[in-house]
Amino acid sequence: MKKTLIALAVAASAVVSGSAMAAWSTGGDFNGNINIGGNITTDAPAWLWKTGADQGTAVDLKLADAVVSGDNNVWSGVGKTSFPVLMGKTKAPYSGISTGMAPVITYGGEGFSISQPADSAPVITLSAFAKDDKAKAGTFQFKMDIMSLANVFWKGDGVTTNDKNAYQTIGDTGKTYGNGFAQNKTYVNSMTPVAIKDKISAILGADMITIPADAVTSGYTGPNIFNRADAGSIQGVYASEYVAGSGVLTFPKANTPKNWNANMTVTVSYQ
16 A cells, blocks of 8 residues: 555656646646556566577587497487476565465477486487478487475474474475476485575576575475465475486487477466
């Protein structure tokens, strides 16, 4: 309400000062119209998202480096450097929200599949094509680190519980929030919050959320943590990253193109 009153006051003062420039009536009866209004904005909690800056579009290969396997040319170790795929973070810490802030992240694309082994980052498979001729088709497989954290402030009652700031790894072992979170329970348990925080910080740089220095670590939790209305405040961060040297590209020997492309899509909705 305070913001609304301020907006109205500004609009009204603008009308009054502007009216001094209007022409006087010529006398007699008078009628006119005075508009008073303004914008009403809301700072609703939200996630912000962006994809990597096409750093994977210049993965050049030499035909001589391919290994012949049956009727196929196979390149291993494709993509010598890692690069971000998807990055996300909450716009600001928030509280009192019980629904609509848990991201449902879904990767896809032509020929897409994802496997989530217990001992490594998820493995993505996509169809690969010549850039100018989709009849020349192959497959591209790579590993993708998927990482997410929640930083939550819990308000204690001062008697049996104390205030606590904590951050946790996010895992979707129930497989109910798309395919964009780590889902293998063994692998999720191996992802320590400190290591995940350091990796996401390296990817996001200055865009990383600020986790208080006194925040303690806790075990992994699910994406529904972002809908905990009983938390004092919540903020979250997400990053996925191409694992350097993990790519395997396969094309038939008889149909190996001069250039290639594999396209992965991503959608984000909320529960």
